[in-house]
Amino acid sequence: MQTHILTVTQLTYQIKNLLEGTFPDVWVEGEISNLTVPQSGHAYFTIKDERCQIKAVLFRSSQQHLKFTLQHGMQVICRGRVSVYDPRGEYQIIVEYVEPKGVGALQKAFEELKTRLEREGLFSLDRKKALPALPRRIGIVTSPTGAAIRDILRVIKRRHPGMSMLIYPVPVQGPESAPAIVEAIGFFNREKNVDVMIVGRGGGSLEDLWAFNEESVARAIYGSQIPVISAVGHETDYTIADFVADLRAPTPSAAAEMVVESEEHLRELIRSLASRLTMSIRQELEHRRDTVQHAARLLADPRTRLEHYSQRVDELLARLVMGLKHPVRRDRALLTSLTGALDHLNPLAILARGYSVTRTIPAMTIVKDASEVRSGEMLSTKLHKGEVISRAQ
Amino acid sequence: MAEKKFEASLSRLEEIVAELEGGELPLEQSLKLFEEGIKLVRICNVRLKEAERKVEILLKDKAGKMTTKPFEEEEG
Numbered sequence: 037m038q039t040h041i042l043t044v045t046q047l048t049y050q051i052k053n054l055l056e057g058t059f060p061d062v063w064v065e066g067e068i069s070n071l072t073v074p075q076s077g078h079a080y081f082t083i084k085d086e087r088c089q090i091k092a093v094l095f096r097s098s099q100q101h102l103k104f105t106l107q108h109g110m111q112v113i114c115r116g117r118v119s120v121y122d123p124r125g126e127y128q129i130i131v132e133y134v135e136p137k138g139v140g141a142l143q144k145a146f147e148e149l150k151t152r153l154e155r156e157g158l159f160s161l162d163r164k165k166a167l168p169a170l171p172r173r174i175g176i177v178t179s180p181t182g183a184a185i186r187d188i189l190r191v192i193k194r195r196h197p198g199m200s201m202l203i204y205p206v207p208v209q210g211p212e213s214a215p216a217i218v219e220a221i222g223f224f225n226r227e228k229n230v231d232v233m234i235v236g237r238g239g240g241s242l243e244d245l246w247a248f249n250e251e252s253v254a255r256a257i258y259g260s261q262i263p264v265i266s267a268v269g270h271e272t273d274y275t276i277a278d279f280v281a282d283l284r285a286p287t288p289s290a291a292a293e294m295v296v297e298s299e300e301h302l303r304e305l306i307r308s309l310a311s312r313l314t315m316s317i318r319q320e321l322e323h324r325r326d327t328v329q330h331a332a333r334l335l336a337d338p339r340t341r342l343e344h345y346s347q348r349v350d351e352l353l354a355r356l357v358m359g360l361k362h363p364v365r366r367d368r369a370l371l372t373s374l375t376g377a378l379d380h381l382n383p384l385a386i387l388a389r390g391y392s393v394t395r396t397i398p399a400m401t402i403v404k405d406a407s408e409v410r411s412g413e414m415l416s417t418k419l420h421k422g423e424v425i426s427r428a429q
Numbered sequence: 430m431a432e433k434k435f436e437a438s439l440s441r442l443e444e445i446v447a448e449l450e451g452g453e454l455p456l457e458q459s460l461k462l463f464e465e466g467i468k469l470v471r472i473c474n475v476r477l478k479e480a481e482r483k484v485e486i487l488l489k490d491k492a493g494k495m496t497t498k499p500f501e502e503e504e505g
């Protein structure tokens with residue numbers, strides 16, 4: 037029997053072909069141990085279970101998708117290919133994808149980052165900035181082609197037709213997304229050419245939305261002097277960006293509703309304030325005018341003045357009559373002043389000038405015509421001072 | 430664009446209206462406040478009217494400088 041003798045290399049190559057041909061794409065789960073990451077950045081470790089272990093390598097280039105840190109003792113699921121390392125005759129699995137067992141890798145990374153940033157204070161409410169009531173221009177950081185931009189523009193135009201908007205186009209998924217979003221937020225902060233910005237995209241898988249869970253994006257939002265509204269995916273999607281943003285909108289359309297009060301509402305608000313303003317001043321002025329007019333009426337109305345004087349005349353007359361009835365009890369000076377005041381009214385005043393009034397006794401009718409007096413009739417003549425009783429002849 | 434004139438004007442206007450409606454002020458002060466209020470109403474209305482109605486998109490030119498151009502949406 038002919039014995040075929042192989043060289044080491046030949047054997048190794050046959051094993052290599054066999055193994056690599058049989059296991060070009062496998063999934064394996066186990067626990068990480070003996071983890072080392074030398075200068076090269078490649079991660080070397082073994083994956084083991086209770087009985088066996090297999091060497092594994094995760095090259096640096098394959099670590100870009102990795103959203104968590106490999107750790108000793110971690111239970112993982114790896115996907116990769118089996119490879120033989122010729123110089124040492126060792127086989128290993130070249131891992132292309134790895135995720136923690138149990139929780140999805142992204143989910144785990146999300147929780148890790150969220151906990152860390154929260155602890156650092158990036159989500160604290162007192163750091164949130166108030167949105168302007170009427171921004172002069174709204175910045176929009178999203179893809180220029182997605183449904184998100186269409187929704188945002190449509191809603192803002194409906195609510196506030198005059199609003200100006202500036203779109204900073206960014207890819208919203210893939211490795212270029214996060215740096216572009218960071219750059220966009222930085223741009224608006226440098227230029228200060230918008231008063232508020234919406235940063236977002238439409239719905240997608242956790243992986244699609246990943247840019248909005250990147251630490252760099254979170255820090256850019258946190259550092260923004262201009263208020264940021266996050267608008268990522270659907271109601272149920274929460275991203276790190278949502279926690280850091282000054283306001284989280286459940287969807288891009290909702291962000292457009294939140295970013296500015298409707299023009300009609302603002303107009304109505306100002307209209308009502310203006311009318312309350314004029315109404316209150318008018319009421320006040322009317323009230324004051326009424327008071328003044330009341331006083332003015334009392335002073336200026338000629339009828340009022342007449343009443344006022346006639347009342348005074350009545351009063352003076354009453355006092356005069358008193359004085360006439362009880363001359364001795366009256367103070368002469370007072371009487372003189374009273375009668376003086378009434379000169380123009382009192383017919384008796386002419387007596388002082390020498391006229392007299394003659395009346396018949398006892399009827400006391402005033403005698404105006406001599407033919408009215410019968411011979412022998414008794415007469416009373418009132419003089420300026422005193423009275424003369426006489427008989428007619 | 431840091432100016433917050435609209436908010437400030439609006440909240441001052443609300444303050445003034447409340448004070449006037451309180452009606453406890455001397456006439457001279459009421460008139461002064463009224464005058465200020467009317468000015469604020471005018472400022473707010475001007476701000477509402479001065480809207481540019483422009484929707485623009487940023488583009489990076491060959492030199493890496495950002496420029497703007499009108500954003501044309503495909504309708505529908």
